[in-house]
Amino acid sequence: MLLSVLSSVFNLKIFFFIILGVFTGISIGALPGLTATMGVALVLPLTFGMDAIPGILLLIGVYVGAIYGGSISAILLRTPGTPAAAATVLDGYEFSKRGESGRALGISTVSSFVGGVVSVIALWLISPQLAKLALRFSAPEFFLLAVFGLSIIASISGNSLAKGVLTGALGISLAFVGIDGITGYPRFTFNNINLLSGVSFIPVMIGLFAMSQAFTTIETIFTPDQVTQKVSNVFPTKADWKVIFKHAPISGVIGTIIGIVPGAGAEIGAFVSYGQAKRMSKNPERFGTGIPEGIAAPEAGNNGVTGGALIPMLTMGVPGDAVAAILIGALTVQGLQPGPMLFAEHPVLVYSIFLGMFVANVAMLLLGLSSLRLFVKVLSVPKSILTPMIFVLCVVGSYAINTSFFDVGVMLFFGVLGYFLQKADASVSPAVLGLILGPMAESNFRRALLMSEGNYGIFFTSPIAWIFLFLTTITLVGPFVGTYLKKRKAQA
Amino acid sequence: MKKTLIALLLLTLVVGSAFAQGGAEASAATYPTGPVSVIVPYSAGGGTDLIARALVDAAKGSFPKNITVENRTGGGGAVGMSFGANAKADGSVITMITVELVTLPHTGTGGGIYYDQFKPIMMVNSAYAAVTVQASSPYNTLGEFLSAAKTKSMRVGNSGVGAIWHLAAAGLGKAANVSFNHIPFEGAAPAITSLLGGHIDAITVSYAEVASQVAAGNLKVLAVLAPERIAATPNIPTAKELGYDAVVGTWRGLGVPKNTPDDVAKKIYDIFDAAAKSPAFVKFMQDTDNIIDILDGPAYGKRLAVDNEMFKALINELGLKQQ
Numbered sequence: 078m079l080l081s082v083l084s085s086v087f088n089l090k091i092f093f094f095i096i097l098g099v100f101t102g103i104s105i106g107a108l109p110g111l112t113a114t115m116g117v118a119l120v121l122p123l124t125f126g127m128d129a130i131p132g133i134l135l136l137i138g139v140y141v142g143a144i145y146g147g148s149i150s151a152i153l154l155r156t157p158g159t160p161a162a163a164a165t166v167l168d169g170y171e172f173s174k175r176g177e178s179g180r181a182l183g184i185s186t187v188s189s190f191v192g193g194v195v196s197v198i199a200l201w202l203i204s205p206q207l208a209k210l211a212l213r214f215s216a217p218e219f220f221l222l223a224v225f226g227l228s229i230i231a232s233i234s235g236n237s238l239a240k241g242v243l244t245g246a247l248g249i250s251l252a253f254v255g256i257d258g259i260t261g262y263p264r265f266t267f268n269n270i271n272l273l274s275g276v277s278f279i280p281v282m283i284g285l286f287a288m289s290q291a292f293t294t295i296e297t298i299f300t301p302d303q304v305t306q307k308v309s310n311v312f313p314t315k316a317d318w319k320v321i322f323k324h325a326p327i328s329g330v331i332g333t334i335i336g337i338v339p340g341a342g343a344e345i346g347a348f349v350s351y352g353q354a355k356r357m358s359k360n361p362e363r364f365g366t367g368i369p370e371g372i373a374a375p376e377a378g379n380n381g382v383t384g385g386a387l388i389p390m391l392t393m394g395v396p397g398d399a400v401a402a403i404l405i406g407a408l409t410v411q412g413l414q415p416g417p418m419l420f421a422e423h424p425v426l427v428y429s430i431f432l433g434m435f436v437a438n439v440a441m442l443l444l445g446l447s448s449l450r451l452f453v454k455v456l457s458v459p460k461s462i463l464t465p466m467i468f469v470l471c472v473v474g475s476y477a478i479n480t481s482f483f484d485v486g487v488m489l490f491f492g493v494l495g496y497f498l499q500k501a502d503a504s505v506s507p508a509v510l511g512l513i514l515g516p517m518a519e520s521n522f523r524r525a526l527l528m529s530e531g532n533y534g535i536f537f538t539s540p541i542a543w544i545f546l547f548l549t550t551i552t553l554v555g556p557f558v559g560t561y562l563k564k565r566k567a568q569a
Numbered sequence: 570m571k572k573t574l575i576a577l578l579l580l581t582l583v584v585g586s587a588f589a590q591g592g593a594e595a596s597a598a599t600y601p602t603g604p605v606s607v608i609v610p611y612s613a614g615g616g617t618d619l620i621a622r623a624l625v626d627a628a629k630g631s632f633p634k635n636i637t638v639e640n641r642t643g644g645g646g647a648v649g650m651s652f653g654a655n656a657k658a659d660g661s662v663i664t665m666i667t668v669e670l671v672t673l674p675h676t677g678t679g680g681g682i683y684y685d686q687f688k689p690i691m692m693v694n695s696a697y698a699a700v701t702v703q704a705s706s707p708y709n710t711l712g713e714f715l716s717a718a719k720t721k722s723m724r725v726g727n728s729g730v731g732a733i734w735h736l737a738a739a740g741l742g743k744a745a746n747v748s749f750n751h752i753p754f755e756g757a758a759p760a761i762t763s764l765l766g767g768h769i770d771a772i773t774v775s776y777a778e779v780a781s782q783v784a785a786g787n788l789k790v791l792a793v794l795a796p797e798r799i800a801a802t803p804n805i806p807t808a809k810e811l812g813y814d815a816v817v818g819t820w821r822g823l824g825v826p827k828n829t830p831d832d833v834a835k836k837i838y839d840i841f842d843a844a845a846k847s848p849a850f851v852k853f854m855q856d857t858d859n860i861i862d863i864l865d866g867p868a869y870g871k872r873l874a875v876d877n878e879m880f881k882a883l884i885n886e887l888g889l890k891q892q
Contacts, residue, residue, distance in 0.1 A: 125613045215768035256645065256678055259753055261730035261889055263678055270651065270680035273644035394759070410613050414758035417765070422781055479612070479642045520755065527752055528724055528768065 082428040085130055086436060094131045095433060098138020099440040104455050105139065106146025109156040110290035110467065113143035113343065114399045118279050118287075119470050121407055122477035129411040129426055134433040136407055137383075140400050141437045144343050144379050145189040145445065148372070149452055152181045153308075160506070161343035161379040164351040168364065168371025175367060176307075179449075183311040184369050185376045186445035187318075188325040192377030193438035195329030196336065196384025201431045203337075208392040208420040216525035217536045221545035222395065223518035226339035228552040230507045240503040248511025251276055252519070259523045271483040278512065279406065280475035280488040282399060285505045288492025291467040293499060298460045308449055320369040324354050325377035332381020337388050339517075340510040342398030343379040350378025384434060391415050391427060395517065399509050597832035600660055604635040607823075608656075608664040610649025613640045616859075617821055620694055621665045623853040628844035645732075647673050647680040654686035658828035660837055663690070666824040668733050671877040675884040676731040684873045687824035690838050692864035692872065693845055694854070696775040697795035697818035698737035700808070703767060704789050711792040711811050714771065718747040724769040725749040726760035731889050734760075736880060737794055737817035738773040739887050741808060744815040764788065775819065776802065777858035794818065799860065820862070822869055838866055 085091070098120070105116035116139045124132030147162030152169035165185065172181035214222070230245040231238060254265045255275030266272040313321065328350035335346040354374035355361045364371050386397030387404070394415040396402035408415050413423060420427055475488035498505055529535035536542055607625050611617045622638050629636060641649035646669040653664025666687060673679035700711060708714040717723070727735035730753040742749050754760040757774040764772050765787055772779070776799060782788040792808045793799055794817045808815045823841060825834060844850060845863055854861050864872060884890060 212762065212766035215763060215766060257730075258755060259730060261676055261678070270644050270648055273647060273678055273680065274642070409615075412615065412619060414756070416758060416762050418758065418762055418782075421785070480640060481643065481648075483643075524752060524754070527750065530722065530750065 078424060078428070081425050082432060085425060085429045086134075086432045091131055091134060091433065092436070094127075094135040095138045095437050096440050096444070098135040099142035099437055099444055102139035102142020102144075103146035103149070103441070103444060103452055104142075106143035106158045106162075107149040107452050107455055108458075108463065109150050109154065109158050110287070110294055111143075112159045112286050112290075113140055113147070113161065114282055114403065115287040116140075116143045117400050117403050118283055119474040121279070121403060122474065124407055125410055129408070129413060130429050130433070132411065133404070133407060133426075133430055134437070136404060137387075137430065137434050138437045138440070140404075141193055141380065141383050141434065141441055142444075144383055145186070145193075145376070145441050146452065147379075148185040148189070148376055149182065149449070150456055152185065152372075153178055153453065153456065159343070161347055161382075162375075163344060164347040164375035164378075165372055167351070168367050171365070171367025172372075177310075177367075179308045179310040180313070180317065181367075181372055182308060182449055183313045183446070184317055184321060184372045186311070186442060186449075187313055188321050188328075188373040188376040189380040189445070190438055190442040191321065191325035192329035192332055192380035193383060193441065194435065195326055195377070196333040196381045197431060197435045197438060198384075199330070199333045200384040200387055200434070204388050204392050204427070204431075205420060207388060208417045211393045211417040213539070213541060214393060215539075216521045216528055218539060218541045218545070219393075219395070220518055220521035220525055221536065221542050221549070222339060223514045223521065225545045225549045225552070226341070226514045227510060227518065228549045229338060229341045229345070230510055231553060231556070236502070240501070241507045244498060244503050244505060245507035245511040248508035248513075249515030250511075251281070251508075252512055252516040258516075258520045259527070271481065276487060277479060277481075277484050279403060279478050280484040281491045281512065282403070282509065283471050283475050284488040284491030285495040285498075285508065287467060288471045288488060289495025289499060289505075291464050291471065292492060292496040294460055294464050294467075298464060301459060308453055311446055311449055317369050321373045321377075324370050324373040327357075328354065328374045328377035329381040332378040333385035333388075335378075336382035336385020336397045339389055339395050339397060340514050341382075342386065342400070342506070343382040344506070346382035346385075347375035347379040350381070351375040380438075387430070387434075391419060391430070392417060396513055399513070402513050597830070597836045600833050600836045601632055601634060601636075603661060604637065605632055605661055605663060606637050606639045608649050608653040608662060609638055609640045610642065610646040610653075610665065610667065610669075611640065612642050617665055617667055619857065620821060620854070620859060623850055624693060624841065624844055627847040627850040628840050631840040631844075644680055645669055645673060645678065645729075647678065647682055650682050651680055653824070654682060654826055656826055658826040658830075660825055660829055660833040662825070663837065664824050665821060667821050668819040668876065670824075671873060672731065672733065672736065672880045672884065675881045676889050678731075684877050686827055687873075688827045688829050688834055689866050689869040689873060690823040690825060690834055691841060691845075691866060692820050692822035692862060692869045693841075694822075694859055695818055695820040695862035696777055696860060697793050697799070697816070698734055698741075698773045699776040699779060699793045699805070700741065700771060700773055700791045701764065701779045701783070701788050702771045702791060703764060704787055706770075706789070708791065709789075711806070711808060711813070714791055715741075715745045715747055715813070718742075718745070718749065722750045723747075723771060724752050726752045726754055726763055726769045726772040728757040728760060728774055729753050729755065731884070733817070733819045734772075734774045736883055736887075737815075740817045740883055741773065741794060741813060741815040743883070743886070744808070744813040761788075776805075777860075780858050801858075801860070820872070822864070834866060 105111040120139050144161050147159030148165045150158040151162040151165040155170040157163040169181050256263050331350045332346035335341050351374050354370050355364045386401040389395040389397050390401040475484045525535050609618045609621045641652050656662035670684050725738045757778045760772050763769050790805050792806050794808050794815050796816050
């Protein structure tokens, strides 16, 4: 087994696809407006004709590369290339102001690598164990897992909880469309045959994330983004290495845990890691002034999510984030169903994914340290050239998934909707969470009640169910208790 | 980035060319005069798609102007089959038709498709339901299972409400005069996983889908709902021989729009009959646990009519009809 895993990853063809994926990913991630989710969605149709291992590893390469690539424009342009790099802007751009862009990019590269490797190790250690446990998951456990994931909406809504709940509800209700999986009744299909199997997930994602961003870019299409800084001295100094090794592994673990939580993605991993590093620090007031910790923590944190997000995806078929949801599609197209049976029936594939993801992180480190100047050039492509290209990619990508023009219409609709959501300062992340987890919660809730013949006690019978009930209560009540305690402390 | 772009552009060209069908004259002597597309109503990589691609691969030599597989998904197969039924009746569009052609119209979600819109060319493959339980289950025969079901509410998992494996369980229940607690899942795989975890009592999906778990000693098959024993598993009895008259399975085949000239249909049959018997296709089907089951046009047409009546009655009885 070990030998077949080694031989299936360590050959030139696979290396080529991994490096191609990482290269594409870094370029996509570096460009503001092109997110990791969109990059993976756009490359997905190219893998339909490929074998499973190179196809999946190409996509994972894009994923890993894009999450890292977002930091390049965060540091140089003060614009996060992907939402995952939003936390990196805080300290990263301060470096550029001081003319130390190279140093900041070096710290980001190495920290991303460390975070990524930590998450791959976690993926490799936890997944096989969780796959065994996954057989104990039945409808009630899946329902409570989905509810726990949905409770995260409370913490990713940004400034307004009400807007977060609204967009989350929008995502959930979008998933109502189509033939109901339990009774077979067509819901909200308006007698349109294209809506019978529901609204396709990927065109919605491309619309909400990529098309809407392209619309926004049009507003400033003729203002050039100037990269004025010189990128030099990329290799970290001894003092920086010390900081990286103090913060990156912890942030990598935090990112991995956040990745495992269904629906919570890299942007949350980055912010939580940043917050944690700040809390741990003796001088928290220095965060935001351009200190290496302020880059190491969020960059290790967001790349930590990459491996973590694959854990529930591979073991239970539950996506850890939006990219993992697309990867489920990629596996299904190859005739592979993620879940505990994948580990029993295709062990070589599973372990090749683990090993290949490690290789992707190494490729990211080497490409980052050697060719940063090249990726910086990508940033000087004028928006008036780039934006039309994004439009074309969005249309081609959403058409190619199901060869359906209806899907192009869906993409455009959600592109416009996403644009106005941005204008209204409402985050679209809760909508994605709702879209992924809503149907999972609904069908498992009803399936559980079918199994128990209407007895609600089924939700309280297993220890796993109690764990999720407990976690959900903590996420929902925790913040209120925190504020209450703070208030009391202030009064005392 | 550039490479992705180039690759995407190429992809666009390839996809685009699938639509560029030449003005084909419908005549057997000259068929095929232009490029031919085979419509698969399910996603690329699924069971139906893989069989279609293997078959098209084996028939490639007979299509000098190219033959391509085109996935038109949606509506549980209704979108693709509806497209295929309404295509030009000159043999330039061949559709992979599946058992859903005779089930979806009765559940009210067929979007207007009906089996008589197609001229059947040939049936290629069939798969019958296998009544499967955990290896540690106390029931060792179908009889034991069904008599226990008279007093206990058996949770029987299927691949989706109104889908063929749901109808299979319902058909068996009807034949044995018991009623099951049907638990629908999103596809066969989650149902199998749930059975492995012991959360349900049995499943009625195809033998091919449970074969690896049976070989691993985790599951056991009590009976197949086939007309006769499956060649690969001669010691598994059929429900029919045990006295329960339930024969429910899925099939896949080729069809063209009903107005296609007979001689063109005959030519298509000849090409694909040879392809289905080619060593490459036979090996592919063996490797993937699929059973080749060839019927010619007229025999396939009869099968369509018989199954259509059977499923119509079953679906009405189950109250699965919508609106």
